[in-house]
Amino acid sequence: MAVVFTAYFDAAGTPRNSVVAVAGFVSNFEKWKQFELTWNKILEREGVSCLHMTDFVSFQGEFKAWKGQQHSTRRREFILNLFDCARRLTNKAFAAAIPMVDYRLLDRSYQLAESGMYPFPICGRMCVDLTEKWRRKYAIQNVLYVFEDGDQHKGHLQSLCREVGIEPEFVNKRCAPVQAADLLAWRTRSAFAGALKPDLTFDKADSLQATFDQTWKLLPHEAFCGEAHRLERLCLERGVPKRNA
Numbered sequence: 001m002a003v004v005f006t007a008y009f010d011a012a013g014t015p016r017n018s019v020v021a022v023a024g025f026v027s028n029f030e031k032w033k034q035f036e037l038t039w040n041k042i043l044e045r046e047g048v049s050c051l052h053m054t055d056f057v058s059f060q061g062e063f064k065a066w067k068g069q070q071h072s073t074r075r076r077e078f079i080l081n082l083f084d085c086a087r088r089l090t091n092k093a094f095a096a097a098i099p100m101v102d103y104r105l106l107d108r109s110y111q112l113a114e115s116g117m118y119p120f121p122i123c124g125r126m127c128v129d130l131t132e133k134w135r136r137k138y139a140i141q142n143v144l145y146v147f148e149d150g151d152q153h154k155g156h157l158q159s160l161c162r163e164v165g166i167e168p169e170f171v172n173k174r175c176a177p178v179q180a181a182d183l184l185a186w187r188t189r190s191a192f193a194g195a196l197k198p199d200l201t202f203d204k205a206d207s208l209q210a211t212f213d214q215t216w217k218l219l220p221h222e223a224f225c226g227e228a229h230r231l232e233r234l235c236l237e238r239g240v241p242k243r244n245a
Helices: 029-045 053-058 061-066 073-088 100-107 119-137 154-162 176-196 202-216 228-238
Strands: 005-012 019-028 092-099 143-148 169-171 221-225
Touching: 005 029, 005 119, 005 176, 019 029, 019 100, 019 119, 019 176, 029 073, 029 176, 053 061, 053 176, 073 176, 092 100, 092 119, 092 176, 100 228, 119 143, 119 154, 119 221, 143 154, 143 176
Parallel strands: 005 143, 092 221, 143 169
Antiparallel strands: 005 019, 019 092
16 A cells, blocks of 8 residues: 555653643655755754754753753744744644643543553554544545654554554654654643643743744644543543542
8 A cells, every 4th residue: 555645743741741742744755855855954054963852942962052042033943944844844733732630630530551541652642543534534545654763652552553553653853754743742742831830920821822823823733632521531432441439
């Protein structure tokens, strides 16, 4: 079966954080070729070989020399150019996020962990489901699913995907489309985490909204937020056992 489209995803956050997110893009072969050329040219202009958002936000690795430029025009335009590349040269974006406070609440009532339903596998499977819905809508023959390698509970994600006949592949961060997925996942997790902070003010909320609009407003997308009632619906649909009282 010929692969016409490829979807690349990456995760941001772990169960130790307040939010776990998975996000990425789907596009066809020709667009991904042009995407990679354009993306790498943006990196080359700044003397960077690979975008790793953990390094970018903490001024580590290749971004060590950027320290002290937290609010610089250079950093802002760098990210805007990367987002513009993704918007123009992909077909659609997908994301899923789970607030850990909601996950822990449901895990007290349902055997989520024992059923392999950890935050990363759930988010990854939801991104696959959203992409599959999009594929069927446009009668696309096949989509190849690729995730960044190295995330905890990778095996559980594979198991959840195999339930619907999908065998995901895994690659490292040198893959340009995975770097774009990393950027989108990090922005998604950051927005949800910021909104959940107890010290959220109107000014901070406005700043979060501006960042969210910058990320998503012009980007065709679908997303899933794993709040408690949606997680419980998943538990009921999948027959996840309840814990003893």
